[in-house]
Amino acid sequence: EAEVAQSPRYKITEKSQAVAFWCDPISGHATLYWYRQILGQGPELLVQFQDESVVDDSQLPKDRFSAERLKGVDSTLKIQPAELGDSAMYLCASSLGQGNTEAFFGQGTRLTVV
Amino acid sequence: GQSLEQPSEVTAVEGAIVQINCTYQTSGFYGLSWYQQHDGGAPTFLSYNALDGLEETGRFSSFLSRSDSYGYLLLQELQMKDSASYFCAVRGSNYQLIWGAGTKLIIKP
Numbered sequence: 503e504a505e506v507a508q509s510p511r512y513k514i515t516e517k518s519q520a521v522a523f524w525c526d527p528i529s530g531h532a533t534l535y536w537y538r539q540i541l542g543q544g545p546e547l548l549v550q551f552q553d554e555s556v557v558d559d560s561q562l563p564k565d566r567f568s569a570e571r572l573k574g575v576d577s578t579l580k581i582q583p584a585e586l587g588d589s590a591m592y593l594c595a596s597s598l599g600q601g602n603t604e605a606f607f608g609q610g611t612r613l614t615v616v
Numbered sequence: 617g618q619s620l621e622q623p624s625e626v627t628a629v630e631g632a633i634v635q636i637n638c639t640y641q642t643s644g645f646y647g648l649s650w651y652q653q654h655d656g657g658a659p660t661f662l663s664y665n666a667l668d669g670l671e672e673t674g675r676f677s678s679f680l681s682r683s684d685s686y687g688y689l690l691l692q693e694l695q696m697k698d699s700a701s702y703f704c705a706v707r708g709s710n711y712q713l714i715w716g717a718g719t720k721l722i723i724k725p
Contacts, residue, residue, distance in 0.1 A: 533711075535713070542717075542718075543717055543718070544620075544703050544705075544715035544716050544717045544718050545659065545703075545715050546715070547712055547713065547714075547715075550710075550711075550712055557710065557711070557712075558710050558712050593658060593659070595659075600711035601646070601711060603647060603649060603661075603664035603666075603707075604649075604661040604664065605661065605713065606661070607658035607659050607660070608658060609657070609658050610658055
């Protein structure tokens, strides 16, 4: 069964260091989302891509976060420098298109900043 | 602003029926989705309502009233494996998904 792949599953980094997460969506899915989820809360959209273009990054802290999807397939989310408050689960999801009702999620990357 | 309200926690007994409510206030509305998330796992899609009324999928049903900006998820014949967090999410303008804070469903034997 096709699934969204994310790596790494867990990451511990020191504050002020750089960290990167990778996501490979389901083949053929044009829309890719990066979410941040703090324990006990709902996912918060960081950035949404349609193919290689950013559709929405209004909640992305652009002074330290960046995201790219250069060929419209896999995507990388980077944090530099990491702060203690960035500790969270980072979830990647994909859907066939923006209007599709179902988003498929990867298992996420659990980031701990120490 | 945009917001979704759902109860933080609901407790029910195995075999019973439980309803999880969601009210929303968003700019733009293309539909209401429900997702299930087990502890440590990823959200998985349960249902979607774009039009008013009830959608049924097995033991789960979802209802939408656009005039009331309200929906609910109904879970029947509860099983222990249904213990999880349930999120409502609205697809708003720009097609982004706006999520509620989630309802933790606790099921007792």
